Structures are given as C-alpha cells and as structure tokens.
Amino acid sequence: MAEQEKKRIKLPETDEGTVLFNVPFPTDLKDLKGMAPIIIKQPYHIDYIHSYGQDSPFFAGLANGKLLGTRCGPCKYTYGTPRLHCMYCGGECDWVELPKEAAVHTFTVCHYGSEEFLKETPFVLILVEWPGVDTLFLARLMGVDPAKPSLDWVGMKVRAQFKRLSKFKPTDIYFVPA
Ligand SMILES: [Zn+2]
Known part of the structure; x- marks a missing residue:
C-alpha cells in the first residue's frame, strides 16, 4: 500500500472531564522521580440501583412520619433498630411503631x-x-450546641422529627430536645 493511501486510525478527541494542557515534562527522564504528584478534582456520579429489601417498611415509615421498630413474636424482645429475625431466638419479628418521645441514652x-x-x-x-x-x-x-456538650444531655427527653421530603435515608429522622 502506498504511503498516502494509509488511513490514519485515531480515537476522537473529547473535551469533557479533566483536560490539562502543557503538562510540564523534564528533558532528562531522571528528573521524573522528583516530580510532584498530579492531583485533579473531578465529579463522580453513578446511578445505583439499591434494594432496601426487608428494611423497606422502615423507610416507608419515615416517609410517613413514623419510626418503626420490631418485636419478636415468640420472645417479645423489642428492637429499636429493626431486624426481621430475632438475634436471640431466631423467631420472626413484627413491625411496631415506636413513640416519638424518647430519651438520650448516650x-x-x-x-x-x-x-x-x-x-x-x-x-x-x-x-x-x-x-x-x-x-x-x-x-x-x-x-443543642455541639461546642458545649454536657452530660446533662444523657437522659434528656427528646422528640422525633422527620424531614418532610423523605430521601429514604436514615437521616430522614432526627431528634430535638422535647
Ligand atoms: Zn426472639
């Protein structure tokens, strides 16, 4: 094939993402070992399909202004952080609504x-x-003021509040002094 007939094969250039022009480069490759690290900032986004599985009712509760725990059918052990099977007896738990009034344990x-x-x-x-x-x-x-933590907070009565626009995250619920 004649030289002028050769097709140049080339990936298309794009300008999204990080583009750095005129990257300094030493003439002596020995100097590369003294090179400062290249540090870039770039956005990172993925759409992530995530199943809440058996925790789904908990988040449905938050979206409806209800905090749900669970209670073991056989042994009645009650979970403030819900789980569908009892860690003591293995029995199946039922969903229960927890009171909005609570206290600070720690x-x-x-x-x-x-x-x-x-x-x-x-x-x-x-x-x-x-x-x-x-x-x-x-x-x-x-x-409360995080700059002024107080042991008086232990045992303090608190009240649950819910974000109006649920993000289906545990942070949809928070507590305030009652
Ligand atoms: Zn149990």
Missing part, C-alpha cells in the same frame, strides 16, 4: 465524618432509648 460530638457529612461537622449523634425497647437507635440530635 451521645457523641462528631468533629469528623464521612464525605457526605463532613460539611455538617461538628454535629451530635445520640443513641435513643425507650422504656420497654431492648435496643437503641442511632440518630442526629439537633437544637
């Missing part, structure tokens, strides 16, 4: 968090307790 002030919550730091997490409920429930406590 708390922590978070000065660091995962990427999603980092911008909200510092914030207060509590473990919520109810009389007659055997396990605790983790939630955010709003309406």
Whole structure:
C-alpha cells in the first residue's frame, strides 16, 4: 500500500472531564522521580440501583412520619433498630411503631465524618432509648450546641422529627430536645 493511501486510525478527541494542557515534562527522564504528584478534582456520579429489601417498611415509615421498630413474636424482645429475625431466638419479628418521645441514652460530638457529612461537622449523634425497647437507635440530635456538650444531655427527653421530603435515608429522622 502506498504511503498516502494509509488511513490514519485515531480515537476522537473529547473535551469533557479533566483536560490539562502543557503538562510540564523534564528533558532528562531522571528528573521524573522528583516530580510532584498530579492531583485533579473531578465529579463522580453513578446511578445505583439499591434494594432496601426487608428494611423497606422502615423507610416507608419515615416517609410517613413514623419510626418503626420490631418485636419478636415468640420472645417479645423489642428492637429499636429493626431486624426481621430475632438475634436471640431466631423467631420472626413484627413491625411496631415506636413513640416519638424518647430519651438520650448516650451521645457523641462528631468533629469528623464521612464525605457526605463532613460539611455538617461538628454535629451530635445520640443513641435513643425507650422504656420497654431492648435496643437503641442511632440518630442526629439537633437544637443543642455541639461546642458545649454536657452530660446533662444523657437522659434528656427528646422528640422525633422527620424531614418532610423523605430521601429514604436514615437521616430522614432526627431528634430535638422535647
Ligand atoms: Zn426472639
């Protein structure tokens, strides 16, 4: 085949994403070992299909302003954080609505968090307790000053509030001082 007849094979160039022009490059390859790391920022998004499975009623409850726990049919052990089978007897649990009034069992002030919550730091997490409920429930406590944590918060009466626009996340529910 003659030189001029050769078709150039080339992937199309695009300009979305990260484009860096004129990347510095040393003439001596030995200098590459002293090169500062390239650090870029780029958006990252995926659509993720996720099944709530047997936890679905819990999130349906949040969307309707109800906090649901479960109670074991055979042994009556009651879960503030729901589970569909009892960890003691293996029996099947039934859904029960938990009272909106509760008490703080314990708390922590978070000065660091995962990427999603980092911008909200510092914030207060509590473990919520109810009389007659055997396990605790983790939630955010709003309406207190994270800069002034107090042991008086332990045992404090709190009330559940729900986001009006449910995002089907555990953060759809939070507590405030009652
Ligand atoms: Zn049980």
